[in-house]
Amino acid sequence: MVRPSLASAAAFLVACLLAAPLIVSPASRAAAQSTLNDLHKAEAVVEAVWRDLPLGFRRALFIEPDTANGYGVFVARESNVFASGEALVVYAEPVGYGYRPIEGGRYTFGFDVDFLVKRPDGTILAGQENFERLSLTSRERVREFQITLKLTVRGLAPGSYEVVFRTRDIASDKEATMTLPFEMVE
Template sequence: MPKFRFALATPAGGWGDVDTTTYDVVVSPLPSGISFINDMLNGSKNAMRRALGLILAASLATAAHADPLADLAAAQKATVEAWSKVAFSQQNVTFVTEPSEGYGVYKPRGSNVFKPGEPIITYGEPIGYGWKQLPDGLYEMHLMADLDIVDTSGEVLWGKQGYMDTHLRSHKQNMEFKFDMTLTLDGLSAGKYKLHYTLHDMTSGKTSSFDEDFELASGS
């Protein structure tokens, strides 16, 4: 059977230095396959160098064109566009122990049972509202809320339009906007009730509503 001699090069401390070992191998007469192996082994070093060169060039090109501030500005623009498609609503609505100190800075109450005369404080975060553009590069966010107190039969015991009126002016199209609504009930019998709020976005004209169930304990 024919013999085939080839040299296998292995790295010896770097790509510039190699140890070469020669082998005599007895093979079946498959010249095309052997030729492929020989070409592969002899060309592996150059192929690896070319691959590393391409990777390095791509890395340098990426680094040269990287602009984190531009990426951030593009992300903020995309966020505003996504916000404009969100339905006007509210999230993270909860009873709190005291008025919040800022957006997301609140203390959940953990109970919806209140004593007579105890303040009922509701925290919430509106989403999907609009921004009214004002002179001097300002934007205004303006929300109003109506409130109804409803008993278990669905009867409205008390209501007030414009119960809350809050707005914010900023040089940014703020998406961190919160509300606190405080209610103190006197003269209402012990029992279970519902707070029905209707939010109005005064910029877009859109409305949203939500309910909070609560219980008024008997006096001690």
């Protein structure tokens, strides 16, 4: 007697379920449509609030290198202390950015980013305009967008500093800065 393996039995069950017609009662269908309508109304309210928001950041922090794998998917760095030549990697979640419609019913959005490295007293030690351009094209107005910035700093004496990233929205005239203090050690 041949007994099917658990895997083949599971595969057979899945195939049967996929082949079966979906039976939904009219009441269930109406409830689902009502729920979808409520969702669309709520999304319209969120979109209106989003448009009125100034550009800002829900979260901005140093993370471990190579750990940003999507929105909310990262490993936070436990300290803001860096050695010369070590990469400062920043993860940020922007809010309030715009969307520019493009062909095919799609949208483009993102940022041009400048940076400064300063002493806490405001003395600028380094910087670059248009350091990075981060953008995305989508069929949806995506609000879960994360940016990751990597900057390697060399030649700073041990001490306290700040890195300032100025982000300029590519789809509107909005801009915002994020400032993260950090320490350099030998």
